[in-house]
Structure formats: structure tokens, C-alpha cells
Amino acid sequence: MQPFSAWLDEFFAAYYRRRPVSGTFIGVHDHDHRLPNYSKAGTQATLTETTNLRRRLTDGTTAAPQTPTEAMDKRLADGFLSIQQWELGSHHFQRGNPTVYTGEAIFGVLSLFLRPFAPIEQRVEAAIARMEETERLLNHAWENIETAPTAWIEKAIRECEGAIRFLSEGINLLMQEQEITNPRLREAANGAEVAFWHFKEHLQHALLPHGTAAYACGEEAFERYLRDGHCLDQSGAEVERYARDAFAEACGALVAGVAQFGATDWRVALAQLADLHPTVEEYTGRYQQVWDACRETATAHDLLTWPDHPLRYEPQPLWARGCAPYLYFLFYRSPAPYDHVSPHRYLVTPIDTTMPPEEQTRRLRATNDSVIKLNHVVHHGSIGHHVQNWHAFRAASRIGQIAGVDCASRIALFSGGTLVEGWSSYVVDLMGETGFLTPLEMFSQRYARLRAAARAIVDVNLHNGRFSLDDAIAFYRDEANMSPDAAKGEAVKNSMNPGAAMMYLIGQDAIRDLRREVSARDGADFSLRRFHDEFLSYGSVPVSLIRAAMLTPDAPQEAG
Numbered sequence: 007m008q009p010f011s012a013w014l015d016e017f018f019a020a021y022y023r024r025r026p027v028s029g030t031f032i033g034v035h036d037h038d039h040r041l042p043n044y045s046k047a048g049t050q051a052t053l054t055e056t057t058n059l060r061r062r063l064t065d066g067t068t069a070a071p072q073t074p075t076e077a078m079d080k081r082l083a084d085g086f087l088s089i090q091q092w093e094l095g096s097h098h099f100q101r102g103n104p105t106v107y108t109g110e111a112i113f114g115v116l117s118l119f120l121r122p123f124a125p126i127e128q129r130v131e132a133a134i135a136r137m138e139e140t141e142r143l144l145n146h147a148w149e150n151i152e153t154a155p156t157a158w159i160e161k162a163i164r165e166c167e168g169a170i171r172f173l174s175e176g177i178n179l180l181m182q183e184q185e186i187t188n189p190r191l192r193e194a195a196n197g198a199e200v201a202f203w204h205f206k207e208h209l210q211h212a213l214l215p216h217g218t219a220a221y222a223c224g225e226e227a228f229e230r231y232l233r234d235g236h237c238l239d240q241s242g243a244e245v246e247r248y249a250r251d252a253f254a255e256a257c258g259a260l261v262a263g264v265a266q267f268g269a270t271d272w273r274v275a276l277a278q279l280a281d282l283h284p285t286v287e288e289y290t291g292r293y294q295q296v297w298d299a300c301r302e303t304a305t306a307h308d309l310l311t312w313p314d315h316p317l318r319y320e321p322q323p324l325w326a327r328g329c330a331p332y333l334y335f336l337f338y339r340s341p342a343p344y345d346h347v348s349p350h351r352y353l354v355t356p357i358d359t360t361m362p363p364e365e366q367t368r369r370l371r372a373t374n375d376s377v378i379k380l381n382h383v384v385h386h387g388s389i390g391h392h393v394q395n396w397h398a399f400r401a402a403s404r405i406g407q408i409a410g411v412d413c414a415s416r417i418a419l420f421s422g423g424t425l426v427e428g429w430s431s432y433v434v435d436l437m438g439e440t441g442f443l444t445p446l447e448m449f450s451q452r453y454a455r456l457r458a459a460a461r462a463i464v465d466v467n468l469h470n471g472r473f474s475l476d477d478a479i480a481f482y483r484d485e486a487n488m489s490p491d492a493a494k495g496e497a498v499k500n501s502m503n504p505g506a507a508m509m510y511l512i513g514q515d516a517i518r519d520l521r522r523e524v525s526a527r528d529g530a531d532f533s534l535r536r537f538h539d540e541f542l543s544y545g546s547v548p549v550s551l552i553r554a555a556m557l558t559p560d561a562p563q564e565a566g
Contacts, residue, residue: 010076013068014404017059017083024052027110028413030117033344035124039135041114044100044107044146053094060087075402078544078551082405082421085234089420092227097220100146102154103502104162104209105415107147108202109334111140112169113414115198116335119180119325123345126184130191137173137194141201148208156217157475157498159209166206168332172325173199179325221501222471231505235420236512237548242466245508249462252511253485256456263449273487276450283374286366289357292375293319296383300442304389307440310538315396316349317387321356338386340412343399352387376447380454384437390430397542406545416503422546423506428513429542431458435514453487458511460486464500465507475501516549517541523557 022029026037042048062068063084071077093099099106114136118129177195180186223231225242232238232245240248260272267275284292297319301312322330329335341350357369373382384390394410401407409422417426431454438448464481467473473481475497482493500507520541525532544552 007069008062008067009069010071010080013059013062014076014079014083018404020055020059024055025413027114027117028411028418030114031339031342031413032408032411032418033123033342033346038118038129038132041136041139041143042110044110044143044150046149048146049094049100049150053091056087056090056094060084060091074555078547078555079403079405081237081551082403082409082419082547085237085421086405086419088234089230092230096223096227097154098223098227098502098504101150103158104147104151104154104213105158105165105502107144108162108165108169108205109415111143111198111202112165112172112329112333114140116172116326116333117414119184120339121342121345121347121351123342123347126186127188130186130188134188134190134194137198140198141204144201144205147205151213153216153218154213155219155221155475155501156214157221157494158502159214159217161498163206163209163214164332166202166209168329168335169202170199170206171332172329173202175328176325179323183323183325219474221468221475223469223504225470228466228469228504231420235505235548236424236509237421237550238512239550242470245512246463246466249459249466249508249511252515253456253459253463256452256459259452260449260456263452267446267449272449272453275446276453279376279446279450280371280374282376283370284378286357286359286370289370289373290319290321290354292378293352293354293382293387296375296379297388300379300383300388300437303437303440303442308533308535309389309436309440310393310535310542311397312389312393313396315392317352317392318349319352319354319382319387321358322353326353327356334415336412337382338391340391340395340410340417341399343395343407343411350392352382354382376444376450379443380434380447380450384434384442385430389433389437391426394426394429394542394546397539398545401543401545401547403545403547406547408546410546416506417546419546420505421548423509424513424516424549425544425546425552426513427510428515428517428549431510431514432517435518455511457486457488458514461496461500461507462511464497465505468497468500469504513549516553520549520553520556523553527557 022034022037024042026040026042029035029037063080071080096102115133118133173195177192181191228242232240232242264270264272264275267278269275297317304310305312326335337354338352341347355369355373357366357373386392398410399407405419405421409417409419410426411418417423434454435451437443438451443451460482464473464478468475468478478497478500479493482488482496483490488496521537524537540556541552544555
């Protein structure tokens with residue numbers, strides 16, 4: 007009988023072989039020269055392998071897990087395989103979503119240049135190999151996708167434009183910046199650019215005129231994401247009821263608290279945040295200034311173990327500026343657990359004195375002091391994602407180490423979502439408890455909660471077929487006060503990733519509830535630092551499983 011640890015080795019080997027671009031982001035570089043095989047035969051082979059791996063967990067050929075952490079990894083691996091079985095057979099991903107192809111193709115190349123994990127010559131050779139495979143991968147979309155939802159086609163067209171901008175102008179700037187002289191890189195980029203042009207024309211002329219409005223994954227699939235991914239007992243209907251109550255409560259809190267800011271409308275009060283921003287000269291340094299203050303405050307209040315995990319805020323590189331607005335190009339992308347590149351780069355929106363004054367002002371108002379503090383520092387670059395990632399990479403759970411890593415279009419494993427986004431949302435309120443946030447920033451957190459509840463409401467209704475995409479956009483615009491562009495962007499993103507939008511609300515509330523339970527259990531012995539350190543030590547796994555482990559008397563927690 008095969009030990010479970012050996013089965014898990016096979017699980018990860020299959021994961022990296024079938025998802026080579028995700029492997030690059032995670033820091034497993036055995037397949038850096040490859041793109042995924044999404045041909046009909048390749049997809050069927052992945053489905054067969056997925057089914058066989060899952061079957062061997064229950065047919066007596068694989069031994070039972072030997073530790074609580076192995077038992078957790080077994081449940082999460084089985085849940086991942088269950089979701090993959092549905093995704094590979096559905097029209098929501100490879101068989102019906104063209105952005106799956108555009109995202110993997112362009113980030114297969116970009117992933118090699120976002121951090122210096124190997125000598126530049128080695129990464130250039132891998133990029134050449136992947137660009138030479140671009141046409142093959144995009145042709146698989148021609149083979150597999152006969153029709154697709156209109157908004158997904160439009161997004162894929164936009165991603166083609168971003169890819170073309172990188173492969174034409176961006177690659178030249180990259181070669182200058184990195185002093186790359188290998189002419190084969192430019193030649194391979196030319197071929198990949200042509201492939202993206204052809205695919206863009208195919209999307210515009212063959213698919214877009216026949217686009218559909220079929221965005222729902224369906225109730226059965228949505229429940230699978232909740233059960234096998236988030237490990238929740240609640241149904242979609244129960245999640246929606248909870249979110250509706252949270253939404254109403256947040257609305258009431260906004261209305262009740264607005265008077266202290268000299269306004270009668272909470273939207274007017276929140277608009278005041280845009281007026282508080284650094285000058286152009288202060289802008290780049292403000293990020294580090296706020297980061298230092300956040301760490302000092304968290305340390306002074308003994309909130310958790312703050313690791314030596316350097317991060318540097320710097321302007322987005324020139325080679326990325328033309329393509330980034332068209333792609334899933336994140337300011338903060340999770341470090342690779344297995345690369346150990348330091349310091350980690352946080353790529354901020356560039357603002358300088360060469361821009362027209364009106365553009366400088368627009369960008370400064372959009373990236374004001376509260377956006378820098380709440381989003382770029384607390385949520386992402388410091389006590390939120392960045393500190394959480396450091397703890398996750400040292401978890402005993404092998405799945406918990408990698409599940410929350412940002413890949414081409416979503417995190418590595420769906421099961422990491424409630425922890426990753428729940429924690430980064432929870433800590434903004436946590437820093438508010440210390441006095442780190444201004445009264446107006448604290449007030450804005452009531453709006454953040456309203457938006458989190460709105461996401462959960464849309465997630466359930468969109469995928470159960472009760473909201474059309476237009477309904478979801480209207481809900482975000484009219485009820486959650488999003489701009490029309492933001493409302494559409496959020497709704498389209500939700501439509502492509504079932505069960506992902508709800509994890510902000512459900513995750514942060516589950517963490518807050520667990521903290522109350524542990525505090526009540528420990529009484530005078532309760533320590534925030536001990537609670538947070540233990541909580542984060544499990545890695546990027548569902549909060550529901552961490553809760554069960556932490557509330558089980560005398561449950562052992564293996565060292566990572």
C-alpha cells in the first residue's frame with residue numbers, strides 16, 4: 007500500500023506538469039520552458055489523471071494519513087480534484103473561456119521576468135521556448151471554443167491587446183533594461199505577437215458576433231466550490247442570507263455615522279478621502295513611510311510575529327507600463343514560496359513631474375493617502391498578504407504553503423481563498439483597533455464591508471442564475487455605489503470565478519468569530535500575538551479547517 011505522502015508527491019508532480027505557468031509563479035521551475043496543453047487530447051488526459059488520483063484515495067491503494075496535517079492535505083487535495091473534474095468537463099474554463107488561453111500564454115512569459123529567480127540567460131531561453139509555443143496554445147482555443155459569453159470574449163480581446171503591446175514595444179524595453187542581447191528573444195516575440203493578432207481577429211470576427219449570456223456555473227457546481235473548496239457547511243442560499251444581513255447592517259452604519267464628517271450623505275463624506283494625498287515629490291516615498299509606521303504600530307501592540315521579509319515599493323518598470331492596464335497585472339503578486347528572492351518588489355502606479363499636471367492630480371487623487379495605507383500597505387504589502395505569505399510558506403501543510411500564490415488569472419488552489427482574502431480584510435479592521443486609522447478611514451471600512459457583502463450577494467445570485475450579468479452590474483452600481491466601469495469589471499471577474507467573490511466577507515467574519523471563541527476559552531490568558539501566530543501557522547487553507555483544529559482540545563500542530 008502506498009503511503010499518503012507518496013500519493014501527495016504524485017499529486018504535486020501532476021499539478022506542476024499540467025500547470026507549468028503556475029509552477030513558475032510558485033517557484034517550481036522544472037517546466038519553465040512549457041505552456042499547458044489544452045488540446046482536446048491534453049484536456050482529456052488531465053481529466054483522466056485527475057480521476058485516477060482521486061480514485062486512489064479511496065480504493066485501498068493509498069494508506070490513511072498519519073498526522074492531522076496529512077489529513078487536512080488529503081481533504082484539500084481531494085476537494086481540488088473534485089473541482090477540477092467539474093471544471094475540465096464544463097464550459098466555464100478551457101472549453102468555453104478564451105481568457106484561460108490568453109492569460110496562460112502571456113503570463114507564461116511575464117512570469118519569467120517579474121523576479122530574478124535565475125540568471126537572465128536561463129530565463130530568456132525559457133521565454134523563447136514559451137513564446138514559440140504560443141501559437142499552439144492559442145490554436146487549442148480555436149479547437150475547443152465554439153461559443154462563449156460576450157464579456158469573456160471582450161476581456162480576451164483586451165488581453166490580446168495587452169500581450170501585443172508587450173511583445174512589440176515592451177520586449178524591446180525589457181531587453182534594454184536587462185541588457186539582453188540574444189536576438190532569438192526578439193524573433194520569438196515576433197512570432198508570438200503574430201499569433202496573438204490572429205487570435206484577436208478570430209475573437210472579434212468569429213466568436214464575438216455569436217457571444218452568449220450564459221455566465222452561471224449552476225447551483226450544483228457552486229455548492230461544490232463551497233463544500234470541496236472552502237470546506238463550508240453552509241449552502242449558497244445560507245451564504246446569501248448572511249450577506250444580505252451584513253449588507254443591511256453596513257448600510258445602516260454608514261447612514262448613522264456620516265454626521266461626524268459634516269455631511270448628510272455618506273458618499274460625500276467618503277469623497278473627502280481623495281483630497282488627502284501626497285505631492286508628486288512625496289508620492290513614491292509615502293508607501294515606505296506608511297509601511298514603516300504599520301510595522302511599528304503592529305509591533306508596539308504585539309499583534310503577531312512580524313517576520314524579516316523585505317519588500318520594496320518601486321514604480322512599475324517601463325517595459326510593463328504599456329501592457330499592464332490590459333492584463334491581470336497585480337501591484338502585489340505573492341512571492342514564490344520556493345524561490346527566496348529578496349527583497350520582494352511591489353510595483354506601484356508611476357507618477358512623476360513629466361506628466362501633465364491634470365494627469366498628476368488625477369492619479370494622486372485616485373491613489374490618495376487612504377488608498378496607500380488601507381490597500382497598498384495594510385491589505386497587501388505588510389501585515390495583510392505579505393506577512394501572511396511568509397507564515398504560509400513555513401506551514402506544515404504542503405498545500406497550505408502554495409494555495410494562496412497568485413498565478414496567471416487566480417490563486418494556485420481555490421481552497422486558499424477564505425484565508426488569503428479573509429485575513430487581508432480582517433487586518434485592516436485590526437489595525438483600526440490600534441488607532442492606526444483616522445476616523446474617516448475607519449468610517450470607510452464600513453463601506454468596505456458593504457462592498458464585501460455585495461460581492462457575496464452577487465456571487466451566489468449570478469452563479470445560481472438569479473442575476474444576469476447586467477443585473478450584477480446594476481447591483482454593484484446602484485446598491486454598492488461602484489462606478490459603471492468598476493461595477494462591470496467586478497461583475498465580469500465574478501462570473502469567471504465561481505465562489506471567489508464571497509470569500510472576503512465569509513473569510514474575515516470567520517476569523518473574527520474564531521478570535522472571539524478562543525478569547526472566551528482562554529480568558530485572562532488570551533494573547534492576540536499567540537492567536538494570530540497560531541492561526542497563520544496553518545498556511546493558506548480554509549478558515550473553517552483552521553477553526554476546527556484550533557478549537558480541538560490538545561490537537562497537535564506539526565512544525566513546518
